[in-house]
Amino acid sequence: MNQISISTEYITLGxxxxxxxxxxxxxxxxxxxxxxxxxxxxxxxxxxxxxxxxGDTVTLADGTEFEIAAE
Known part of the structure; x- marks a missing residue:
């Protein structure tokens, strides 16, 4: 699973x-x-x-998964 780190409280899907x-x-x-x-x-x-x-997870149509992580 891939991780995307954010330094804010949230990030929009876009x-x-x-x-x-x-x-x-x-x-x-x-x-x-x-x-x-x-x-x-x-x-x-x-x-x-x-x-x-x-803690949220995003899954794309090709099955690729990402997890949102705090920085």
Whole structure:
């Protein structure tokens, strides 16, 4: 499982996608979430503003898993 460390209380799903290198710009988040299935803590999620906190997991359609960790 990959880890993304954050230094703030939370990060949005759109910011996460950019930070993880899945998309190039924040503006691509809406398109990516419309075209690809993403699960947050086992539930399908398509809101780019969804808040992710340390301990949350994000799973992409290809099975790649990420864990949000505190810095």
């Amino acid at each position: 910011q996460f996608l950019k930070e993880a290198g899945i998309i190039d710009t924040g503006g691509m988040a809406k398109w990516y979430l419309a075209e690809h299935v993403v699960w947050v803590n086992g539930e399908e999620e398509n809101r780019r503003g969804k808040k992710l906190s340390p």
